[in-house]
Amino acid sequence: MSILTILEFPDKRLRTKAKEVTVFDDKTKILVSDMIETMYESKGVGLAATQIDVHQRVIVLDVSEEKNEPFCLINPVIIQKDGEEESEEGCLSVPGFFENIKRAEHIKVKAFDKDGKVFELDAKGLLSICIQHEMDHLLGKLFVDYLSPLKRQRIKTKLVKIHKQEGKQTK
Numbered sequence: 001m002s003i004l005t006i007l008e009f010p011d012k013r014l015r016t017k018a019k020e021v022t023v024f025d026d027k028t029k030i031l032v033s034d035m036i037e038t039m040y041e042s043k044g045v046g047l048a049a050t051q052i053d054v055h056q057r058v059i060v061l062d063v064s065e066e067k068n069e070p071f072c073l074i075n076p077v078i079i080q081k082d083g084e085e086e087s088e089e090g091c092l093s094v095p096g097f098f099e100n101i102k103r104a105e106h107i108k109v110k111a112f113d114k115d116g117k118v119f120e121l122d123a124k125g126l127l128s129i130c131i132q133h134e135m136d137h138l139l140g141k142l143f144v145d146y147l148s149p150l151k152r153q154r155i156k157t158k159l160v161k162i163h164k165q166e167g168k169q170t171k
């Protein structure tokens with residue numbers, strides 16, 4: 001397994017729209033386990049393939065307290081959603097920033113697991129928010145897109161400055 005580099009806002013590669021997974025093989029399983037390891041290493045509750053510059057519709061999550069219930073959603077589709085709730089979100093691609101974002105309270109998702117088996121999942125609370133956040137990544141969307149242009153620009157300026165100080169390569 002390997003720890004992968006997470007792209008950070010405003011890297012343009014985060015704007016790439018991910019493609020459907022059509023083949024479920026060993027490569028898929030390796031991708032999923034590398035993503036889970038990277039998520040744990042970064043202390044995140046979710047990670048989308050887009051964030052590690054792999055543009056396939058794959059997300060991994062673990063919202064458990066013990067961090068021992070990882071799972072993945074491949075080609076996820078929201079088939080039902082209702083309610084609205086606002087909560088504070090952060091993102092491994094926007095480190096150090098947390099903002100209140102409105103999302104659907106409850107969602108029903110259809111997805112494939114790493115073996116290519118289809119399943120449905122009802123999600124509420126943190127899990128629901130997390131899935132919606134990660135699914136946005138697959139569309140090239142970030143939580144900062146829900147903020148005012150002024151707030152977004154402020155975050156961008158601060159991160160660009162940090163990236164320069166760290167000598168980080170961004171595109």
Ligand code: NI
Nearest residue numbers: 090091092093
């Ligand atoms: Ni994120």
